[in-house]
Amino acid sequence: LSRNFKLTLAYDGYDFAEWQVQPDRPTIQGTLVSAIEHLTGEKTLPQASGRTDAGVHALRQVASVALKSPIPTASLGKALNDILPFAIRVLKVEEVPKDFHARKSARAKTYRYRIYRGEICPPWLARYVYHHPYPLDEEAMMASAGIVAGEHDFTSFAAVDPERNKDAEHNKEEDVKFSNVRTIYSSVWKRDGDELIYTVRGNGFLHHMVRNLAGTFLLIGKRSLDAPGLKRILEALNRSAAAATAPASGLFLVSVEY
């Protein structure tokens, strides 16, 4: 008889190949699999709310995993943290109903993209931001942020990688899963000290979608694109219409809602 667990995780993705297990490369999922096997002897494959790419961080990622081990729920997090490298921390462990699935049950997610605007990036921030000290029309970026809010087909902002898109993200309704339509609840650029931060909340995100949005807003900041241009990109339903993917280091998965 197994119990189903919801694990809330934080990680520094800088030294990992991505979420998903890969042969011979360190991944978040692979490191978690090893720690769980070390602790319980069980071979598992914890499912995340969505894969994160190489170098992408999580303030609060959620994973689900079924375990037969009789270890008390209250001890599981500490026991795993004693085994895991410090770059991955289990923040919380909850026993959840059998039908809870970190990806399928997720209702909304929030991502943050951090751009460091100062001339010299402090060494302790370098893995957690995209350093862009060059001129940007930040007000134009803030003013156009809301254009992507609402329900849209985000094909222009999705990696050209259809299988991965089906798998990478989710929506509660199975039929939405096979389309590139997603709903963005909020999309905001804001200054916080030396950082320019994009925060976006939606019911799901396609592969590379947040980094492609960030890259496209950066074009607006560079005045190579204006608000009507952004609308045309959105309507083009064509990945080659949008800008280059912004670097992974600036991206954080902030939270997952159920």
Added chain:
Amino acid sequence: LSRNFKLTLAYDGYDFAEWQVQPDRPTIQGTLVSAIEHLTGEKTLPQASGRTDAGVHALRQVASVALKSPIPTASLGKALNDILPFAIRVLKVEEVPKDFHARKSARAKTYRYRIYRGEICPPWLARYVYHHPYPLDEEAMMASAGIVAGEHDFTSFAAVDPERNKDAEHNKEEDVKFSNVRTIYSSVWKRDGDELIYTVRGNGFLHHMVRNLAGTFLLIGKRSLDAPGLKRILEALNRSAAAATAPASGLFLVSVEY
């Protein structure tokens, strides 16, 4: 004809063997030497205000170096930052008189030791703090901090490494250099959110001195030592009287005064 430069540096010491050049191991000084040679073709040996150990960080370290290159002072910092790894940043470059020497000319230094008190250490803080989530009598640590202030022979807090002590630190008066007498201007423990932080400013510090002080204050926090006991350790002039050296990760060189 060469010009003398004062470089103000920030670095993340986590991935470096220490300040000082070593064969086959990455060091801050060695990395700086390579960058300067790459930029100017000159073989130099920049001198720091004092060595920092493996894993120790600097918010503002100062180094001095003489260069024959005609590169403008205003361009030197940016040119070096383009070559250096992001873990080392040149914050400022100033042309200084020939007799300026980062170590010999220094009048005071400030160090900070950070202890993370939360139960789970966030991945992005792990290399910059000592994670100690266990009970500590923080008030006792704060109350006894001032005991080490003033002029003392700090032999009890110096690494047993006499050659290194002579070289590691300095005092303006050459004769003080060969003794273990130093003056501490301020010594304070303070809470800042989830961190317990020790800040100490003095005219010079012996090898391992700040980490040995932090380790000994931790004994007071654990109630294995009291204030009179700390005074006895200070008066013992014997390294084996004090506590174990606290981990390097929590230590930052904050600033050097001239």
